[in-house]
Amino acid sequence: MTDRVSYIGMDLGTFKTSIAASNGRRDVIPTAVGWPKDHVARALLGRDVVFGDEIFHKRRALEVIRPFEKGMLKYGGDPQGQAPADRIARCREAARLVVEYAVSLMRPERGVPIFGVIGAPARASIRNKQVLIEAAESTFDAVVVVSEPFTVAYGMNNLSDSIVIDIGAGTIDLCPLYGTYPADADQVTLPLGGDMIDEAFCRLLAQKHPQAQFTPQMAREIKEKHGFVHDANEHAQVLLSVNGVPTQYDVTDPLKAACSVIVEPIVEGLGRLIARLDPEYRPRMLSNIVLAGGGSQLRGLDRVLEERLEAFGGGRVRRVGDSVFAGAAGALKLAMAMPAEYWQEIRRASENREASDEGQSGTELRAAA
Ligand SMILES: Nc1ncnc2c1ncn2[C@@H]1O[C@H](COP(=O)(O)OP(=O)(O)OP(=O)(O)O)[C@@H](O)[C@H]1O
Ligand SMILES: [Mg+2]
Incomplete structure (x- = not known):
């Protein structure tokens, strides 16, 4: 022993x-897990199951779950x-x-x-x-x-008087912290996140540029590189192929519209959470909001949320140091x-x-x- x-x-x-x-x-x-699609794929891969980034590179030969x-x-x-x-x-x-x-x-x-x-x-x-x-x-x-x-919050030593908003691929979680383990009833989980942005972006991009060829994975990579939600003079220019010929496209409008689909639900979720906060703690908690998860990296999201918090008396929003x-x-x-x-x-x-x-x-x- x-x-x-x-x-x-x-x-x-x-x-x-x-x-x-x-x-x-x-x-x-x-x-994700990749299983070889057939005996040929299994023999070529030399394995019964594939993990990690290899899943993306070998996805044609795999059933990816x-x-x-x-x-x-x-x-x-x-x-x-x-x-x-x-x-x-x-x-x-x-x-x-x-x-x-x-x-x-x-x-x-x-x-x-x-x-x-x-x-x-x-x-x-x-x-x-x-x-x-x-x-x-x-x-x-x-x-x-x-x-x-x-x-x-625990990792950041930020367990008191704060709100963590974790923006993942599948869910957005809002959690108020009062210095103890949060009760289920205090927390809000929204069934949306980065996946929903990707779906919206694919749809809007195909509408705007029907001839451009792209995969959902390419759309996600564009979002991760250029995604933004604020009203600045941003221009997202990307190369997409048209019948095999690389062509420059301005994807600013569909990208911003897609990234913005999560803003209103977050504000609405925050509103529900704020309504339940003890009024005495409220100002301190609103001035200590942390954005976590991959979606926290969307440019301008902290500023846009601060603007929207004006309606609740103002607040301060920052991003976690290491979103991964x-x-x-x-x-x-x-x-x-x-x-x-x-x-x-x-x-x-x-x-x-x-x-x-x-x-x-x-x-x-x-x-x-
Ligand atoms: N720089 C970025 N800008 C915008 N979105 C990003 C960026 N980097 C990652 N993401 C997105 O964040 C999402 C992944 O976030 P995260 O890794 O926190 O999710 P997850 O923990 O796997 O999902 P969940 O918490 O919902 O189960 C993906 O949609 C990804 O595209
Ligand atoms: Mg997560």
Whole structure:
């Protein structure tokens, strides 16, 4: 028996999974799995499953599964259970493999228990948290799922009188922080994010320039490079091909319109959250708003939100320093701060579940901070 432990913090997002470990390693991979389409592809790739950026480069030879959308397992919200069982099973397996692969990249020491904290959308349903735990249980000896914006705030030591807005690919999470673990009812999760911007951009770009050829991935890359929401004299010029000939296009208008689709819902969500804030804390919280997640990098978003906050008495909005690793680093910090007895308790609960083979779990952090 050893008292050594490998601690892992993971931000298991719709689009990307970032991971940080107590041995100092960290990495980021797409939350996707590629299975070779046929025997020829398998023989050429020399593997049964492909992860990481190779998925994008080899995608023609792969069946690519992104297991999550809008912050939950695909088809997880299918109330009538009409989604084909094999598709659901495939998504579950993909989620499990992504977690396993991400942890393997940390090269945890053999024979040492692995304890992990995973960030999930702020208001993920109990069922969705169970899906995450099931995806992680075969890789971790003990794992807890916590609110994603909370891990960001925890990592920044910004747990009091602040609001974190985490803008991901599938969800936007708004979370007020009062110095304790946030209650579900205080948080707001909007089922939209970068994916919705990409869809809008593809549609508007095709309308404006019907002859231009592009893929959704190219549209996303253009957004990440040029995306903006403010009223400045920005001009986004890109090369797109027309019948194989590279041609210069001005995509400013469709790009700005697409990027702006998230602004109104964020303001509306903030309005709902602000209405519930204790009036005494409100001014301090509004002057300490942090934008996190990949979408926080949209140029001008901080300024536009500050302008819109004038209607609520004004506020200050800033971006997190590291939009890729803030969640994973905060989750790791939390994992390392949690008492050893707490981890042992979770580990025992997990072992008992495995023994009784129920596959059910309700492990959830309530007040570990
Ligand atoms: N510079 C940028 N400008 C605009 N958007 C960006 C930029 N960089 C990344 N993004 C977008 O951010 C999104 C990914 O953000 P993030 O990695 O936080 O998502 P996620 O954690 O995987 O998703 P979720 O939290 O919704 O499950 C993608 O839509 C991506 O295109
Ligand atoms: Mg995220």
